[in-house]
Amino acid sequence: MGTIIFLILFPMVIAFILLFAKADKARDVIVIASAIIIAAMSIVVTVQYARGGSEFFSFNGTIVSNIMMVVEIGLAIYIIITACQHRKWLAAIFAIIQTPLIVWFELTKGHHIEVESNMYIDRLSIIMILIIGIIGSLIAVYALGYMKDFQHHEPEDAKDRRPWFFFVIFLFLGAMVGLVTSNNMIWLYFFWEITSLSSFWLIGFTKTEEATNNAFRALIMNLLGGVGFAVGIVILGIVFQTVELSTMILVGSVYGDLVAIPAAFFAFAGITKAAQMPFNSWLLGAMVAPTPTSALLHSSTMVKAGVFLIIKLAPVLGMNNFAGIMVMMVGGITFLFASCAAISQNNAKRVLAYSTIANLGLIVACGGVGSAGAVWAGIMLIIFHAITKSLLFLCVGTAEHHIGSRMIEDMDGLFNRMPKLAMCMIIGIAGMFIAPFGMLISKWACMVSFVDSGNIMLIGCICFGSAVTAFYWLKWMGKLTAVVANEESIEYDVHKTESVVHFILVALVVLVCLIFPLISTYMLVPYLEVVFGGLAGGIMSTGNMTIMVIMIAVLVLLAAMFFGKSKKEQVPIYMAGANTGDNRHYFGSMQQEYEVTLRNWYMDKYFNEHRMNVIGDVLTTAMIIIGIGYMVATLVGLLGGVA
Amino acid sequence: MIVKAVISIIAYLVLAPLVGGLLAGLERKLSAKMQRRVGPPVLQPFYDVFKLFEKEKMAPTRFQDFYVLIFVVFVIASGLLFFAGGDLLLVIFTLTIATAFLIVAAYSSNSPYAEVGAERELLAMMAYEPMVLLTAIGFYMYHGSFNVRDILASDTMCLLPMLGIFVGWIFILTLKFRKSPFDLSMSHHAHQELVRGLTTEFVGRTMGLIEISHWYENVFLLGFVFLFFANGTAWGWVIGIVVAILTYFVEVFIDNTFARMKWQFAFKASWIIAIVLGMVNIFVLYLCY
Amino acid sequence: MSAYVTKSPWVVHYDGSSCNGCDIEVLACLTPMYDVERFGIINCGNPKHADVFLVTGSVNEQNKGIVKQIYEQMPEPKVVVAVGICACSGGIFKDCYNVLGGVDQVIPVDAYVPGCAARPEAIIDAVVKGLGVLQAKRDAMLEQKPAEEAPAEEAVEETAEAVEEVKEEGGEE
Numbered sequence A: 001m002g003t004i005i006f007l008i009l010f011p012m013v014i015a016f017i018l019l020f021a022k023a024d025k026a027r028d029v030i031v032i033a034s035a036i037i038i039a040a041m042s043i044v045v046t047v048q049y050a051r052g053g054s055e056f057f058s059f060n061g062t063i064v065s066n067i068m069m070v071v072e073i074g075l076a077i078y079i080i081i082t083a084c085q086h087r088k089w090l091a092a093i094f095a096i097i098q099t100p101l102i103v104w105f106e107l108t109k110g111h112h113i114e115v116e117s118n119m120y121i122d123r124l125s126i127i128m129i130l131i132i133g134i135i136g137s138l139i140a141v142y143a144l145g146y147m148k149d150f151q152h153h154e155p156e157d158a159k160d161r162r163p164w165f166f167f168v169i170f171l172f173l174g175a176m177v178g179l180v181t182s183n184n185m186i187w188l189y190f191f192w193e194i195t196s197l198s199s200f201w202l203i204g205f206t207k208t209e210e211a212t213n214n215a216f217r218a219l220i221m222n223l224l225g226g227v228g229f230a231v232g233i234v235i236l237g238i239v240f241q242t243v244e245l246s247t248m249i250l251v252g253s254v255y256g257d258l259v260a261i262p263a264a265f266f267a268f269a270g271i272t273k274a275a276q277m278p279f280n281s282w283l284l285g286a287m288v289a290p291t292p293t294s295a296l297l298h299s300s301t302m303v304k305a306g307v308f309l310i311i312k313l314a315p316v317l318g319m320n321n322f323a324g325i326m327v328m329m330v331g332g333i334t335f336l337f338a339s340c341a342a343i344s345q346n347n348a349k350r351v352l353a354y355s356t357i358a359n360l361g362l363i364v365a366c367g368g369v370g371s372a373g374a375v376w377a378g379i380m381l382i383i384f385h386a387i388t389k390s391l392l393f394l395c396v397g398t399a400e401h402h403i404g405s406r407m408i409e410d411m412d413g414l415f416n417r418m419p420k421l422a423m424c425m426i427i428g429i430a431g432m433f434i435a436p437f438g439m440l441i442s443k444w445a446c447m448v449s450f451v452d453s454g455n456i457m458l459i460g461c462i463c464f465g466s467a468v469t470a471f472y473w474l475k476w477m478g479k480l481t482a483v484v485a486n487e488e489s490i491e492y493d494v495h496k497t498e499s500v501v502h503f504i505l506v507a508l509v510v511l512v513c514l515i516f517p518l519i520s521t522y523m524l525v526p527y528l529e530v531v532f533g534g535l536a537g538g539i540m541s542t543g544n545m546t547i548m549v550i551m552i553a554v555l556v557l558l559a560a561m562f563f564g565k566s567k568k569e570q571v572p573i574y575m576a577g578a579n580t581g582d583n584r585h586y587f588g589s590m591q592q593e594y595e596v597t598l599r600n601w602y603m604d605k606y607f608n609e610h611r612m613n614v615i616g617d618v619l620t621t622a623m624i625i626i627g628i629g630y631m632v633a634t635l636v637g638l639l640g641g642v643a
Numbered sequence B: 001m002i003v004k005a006v007i008s009i010i011a012y013l014v015l016a017p018l019v020g021g022l023l024a025g026l027e028r029k030l031s032a033k034m035q036r037r038v039g040p041p042v043l044q045p046f047y048d049v050f051k052l053f054e055k056e057k058m059a060p061t062r063f064q065d066f067y068v069l070i071f072v073v074f075v076i077a078s079g080l081l082f083f084a085g086g087d088l089l090l091v092i093f094t095l096t097i098a099t100a101f102l103i104v105a106a107y108s109s110n111s112p113y114a115e116v117g118a119e120r121e122l123l124a125m126m127a128y129e130p131m132v133l134l135t136a137i138g139f140y141m142y143h144g145s146f147n148v149r150d151i152l153a154s155d156t157m158c159l160l161p162m163l164g165i166f167v168g169w170i171f172i173l174t175l176k177f178r179k180s181p182f183d184l185s186m187s188h189h190a191h192q193e194l195v196r197g198l199t200t201e202f203v204g205r206t207m208g209l210i211e212i213s214h215w216y217e218n219v220f221l222l223g224f225v226f227l228f229f230a231n232g233t234a235w236g237w238v239i240g241i242v243v244a245i246l247t248y249f250v251e252v253f254i255d256n257t258f259a260r261m262k263w264q265f266a267f268k269a270s271w272i273i274a275i276v277l278g279m280v281n282i283f284v285l286y287l288c289y
Numbered sequence C: 001m002s003a004y005v006t007k008s009p010w011v012v013h014y015d016g017s018s019c020n021g022c023d024i025e026v027l028a029c030l031t032p033m034y035d036v037e038r039f040g041i042i043n044c045g046n047p048k049h050a051d052v053f054l055v056t057g058s059v060n061e062q063n064k065g066i067v068k069q070i071y072e073q074m075p076e077p078k079v080v081v082a083v084g085i086c087a088c089s090g091g092i093f094k095d096c097y098n099v100l101g102g103v104d105q106v107i108p109v110d111a112y113v114p115g116c117a118a119r120p121e122a123i124i125d126a127v128v129k130g131l132g133v134l135q136a137k138r139d140a141m142l143e144q145k146p147a148e149e150a151p152a153e154e155a156v157e158e159t160a161e162a163v164e165e166v167k168e169e170g171g172e173e
Helices: A002-018 A024-050 A063-085 A087-105 A123-153 A162-181 A186-202 A209-240 A245-252 A254-274 A283-288 A293-300 A303-317 A322-343 A350-371 A372-403 A417-434 A438-453 A456-481 A498-533 A543-562 A609-642 B002-034 B044-054 B064-083 B088-109 B110-145 B148-153 B163-176 B205-229 B234-257 B263-288 C022-030 C064-073 C085-089 C122-143 C153-172
Strands: A055-057 A118-121 A585-587 A593-595 C012-014 C052-056 C079-083 C100-103 C111-113
Touching: A002 A024, A002 A162, A024 A498, A024 C085, A055 A585, A055 B044, A055 B148, A063 A087, A063 A186, A063 A209, A063 C111, A087 A209, A087 A350, A118 A123, A118 C064, A123 A209, A123 A293, A123 A303, A123 A372, A123 A498, A162 A186, A162 A293, A162 A303, A162 A417, A162 C052, A186 A254, A186 A283, A186 A293, A186 A303, A209 A245, A209 A254, A209 A283, A209 A609, A245 A254, A245 A303, A245 A350, A254 A303, A254 A322, A254 A350, A254 A609, A283 A293, A283 A350, A293 A303, A293 A350, A293 A372, A293 B205, A303 A322, A303 A350, A303 A372, A303 A498, A303 B110, A322 A350, A322 A456, A322 A609, A322 C122, A350 A372, A372 A417, A372 A438, A372 A498, A417 A456, A438 A456, A456 B044, A456 B110, A456 B263, A498 A543, A498 C122, A543 B002, A543 C022, A593 B163, B002 B044, B002 B064, B002 B205, B002 B234, B044 C052, B064 B088, B064 B205, B088 B110, B088 B148, B088 B163, B088 C052, B110 B148, B110 B205, B110 C111, B148 B205, B163 B205, B163 B234, B163 B263, B205 B234, B234 B263, C012 C022, C012 C064, C022 C079, C022 C122, C052 C085, C079 C085, C079 C122, C085 C111, C111 C122
Parallel strands: C012 C052, C052 C079, C079 C111
Antiparallel strands: A055 A118, A585 A593
16 A cells, blocks of 8 residues: 555655755666655565455545545646647547536535545556556656757757656656556546646657647647546446445446446546547657657656556457447547558658557557457557557667667668667567567467457458558568668667667566566466456466467577578679679669669558558447447436436 | 388488479479470489579678578478378478468569569469368368368278369369469569569579478478378378379379460469369368268 | 489579570570470579579679679579570680680589580480589588588589580681
8 A cells, every 4th residue: 555655745845855855876876766765665565465466445535535636626727728728629628528527416416425445456557557667657767868859959048858758757657656546436537637748748848839739739638538537437427426436346346237327427538548540640640759758658657657547447348249349449430540641651750640540559459359368468568558658769769879769670770880770670579479478479369359259340440450460560670680781880879878778678688588477377267256246258378378478488598599690701792783882773774873772661652541440440439439329328327217 | 110110201302302303303394205305314303402402692681591491391390290290280281381471572573573472472362272171171071180180090982982082182283383374473484474473583592492382392292192192001102102293293194285374364363263163172071970 | 312403403503795696595484385394493583582593604804793793692502504605605705805715714503504505405405404513502401511522523514524624626627
């Protein structure tokens, strides 16, 4: 209990300290020390609670609730004022709708609802805490070096706003821990809103016009989700007389059709936060922010909050109700079309963003399917995706500062120019789609559970989507592995903090792949047994897991023994006999030298980004309107019947 | 059970390259006959590979060998898993790693011809992958298991209920075998606009290893065809093996009668086939089983 | 033991500055009429896979680098066959201002096929002759000898004599 409270409050306290630590040295020390403390504490929490499994804390919190309400009102006022200043009326309107709604509910109805336990911890929360605590604080450490370069690129007279940046990052981490341990939906909502606002601040950090616009887009979409969340809470409170997540799930696994109504609204909030189509544009817009922001939003915080909620709701959604179908279709369609859109992208960060959206789509679909196997796959995806994606973002961030571009086409010869970085990136990419690595393991489990769910559309989505995924990753990987002769290494001045974080993440990618059967046995299976009451199969067999682990061991071993150790004579490449000898130029007519440039395929005719987005948006919007509409109709019918 | 698996593993390791090489030799003989030529000896593919092992060792980079090694190891591993009665999806994913590393090996040379070949191979991969996955899923829906061992133990032939998938599988085999009209990424014949495409920069021993791996790969791709016919009786085995070998020669026939198509056609055709034959068949299986 | 290279000589064909007469004859070898695949010969179009280098046409300032590079990119053991009189000696272009002469001005040639244009039978014959050289070079490789010393001198001399004869005949006419 105390450790969890510590993990929520400690980052927030550090956040305020960082707000006033202006000196580089001081900030370095504070951030690194607190990152170590947070990571260590999350491990302590794991050791403390992993054995027992789930535990609920009553944590009598009238005062806490009141403080939260006051802060919430304050934040709402802040949002309304800023929104009006920038003439973003929608943001103001959404804030005006939801906060009074929640405040009214808390003051009237909510008052009478007995809350047995405000907080809890179970194995899923532990996994989330580990991700937030370790990955999140690694990103914070990485940001130290990155933001120095960032400040360096700013104009001379620009104000040093790094204290603010680190303030928001630590605030974010604290709020995330709160989010994954709140059992009281109103508390969860509070942390939910803080993460929305933090991401708003982070995206708008550079204060350019584009950044501000994108920040508001993110805010508006997340506030829309917040409205859904608030409505869900009100329905849950009024109809079911509870605001506890655990009670809701318990009731839901019996009366799936009824609880599906608030669950659909919560899932809607999750969909907006997880940047599913049609709300994916906010995550793409978030690219304007400094890279550590993207890494943080994509891997350990923000979008993971959305999928966390949906995975939590899985037992309710899996009861074959309309809310579940809505969620799984939105996830599946997003997976397919976001993957397709990624093919047409040259900007590395946009490729990563589309890949995040696609993978979150898979997790969301898993939540919608809601079987034990699907949830197993979903949680595995969350773990692997957090590690791998943060690694990739941080690599791209470093590459961007050194080669001056985030375009994949400019990464020609990165293998020679920045060998260590390129290796990290290659491992990260391999981790995203190749077999013995984690993402594929989870994708495999997804596929099996989708087939078991009998949803043909979903099967189609994952089959075609996987093919497309392999295409865009491999063409990028090919670009990185290309050995371009006569390139000097420019890797000498990479910040220590950056390269250390890269190596730790690479080690984590490999380590987690090696120990994933243990994670499954000791964390996921017990969790699923509690939630679903016994497993109906659908989880990968031990034999297959062993084969996967052997495969990764073989791969690592072969790499250690043979990578780059070939003793063969190195010869120039074939260029129709006209190679000038440096492998990069050829003799044209009149013995003139021409440079060879090699470019990737983008297939814009087939996978035009705009078109993919439009199709995906139309389909998912239709699904959401049908789903929510159906739920509202059921609710009206229900209330009418009672009356 | 385990003994059986071990026997089939050893049989695969020893026999697959022999069978694959012989099939390749017969293929060249048949192609020659179709063109009214005498053609090379049936053992020619073996001579070619032995020859490649005799050649001087060269490579464009220090890293190519590693990628090719991974390709070879994982191609053989995927066949092993298949013939040991393993999980079809695992087999497919293992083959995907192998192909991925072959593509990366070609990319690593940074040679224009190899890179164009690699990109086309990537495209081919994207084109056939959905159908491959749908095939595995089809087997699962019919037999209730992804394990080859369970599919073989079943006492019903799944050809008719999975006819669409079967035809789709035959279609993408053309891409997998890299035969005309879809020999986009590399070619054994005289199309030379890509030089040798994907394999341009592989010299001697490296090329020989790749050839042998392709034999392994071909044999176990034909093993998939066999699965459509297995019904637990000797007849199922005989029909399955005969049809699998016939399939190979049908591919040779197609190879010799078609010109190379554009990649656009290859891509569109395979996806349309996967949607029309694959998805519809999966839907039928869903309704019936 | 006979080396496998003699059973599967793959060919790369380069047109130096030929009038295409010899090139057509080279391709004729692949047709059903002559069917060189009987001997395992494939036209592979890639020096990195090839064992036999067929050059047609004379070597000039423009292409000498290319001829040299293609030759260098072929892995040992390898042989060079000069196809047609232009490739053997420069032929009627011998005295052109930019022509250096036969292929042997740039790279070592193992077999010469005289003629204008060279007949397919003669080309096949030369490639088969080249197999003897390949065998010798392979043996030399096994004995760790430097390859340059190895070309079977007999075969080279034989073809050189043939070239001389043809030249003389041409002169008589």
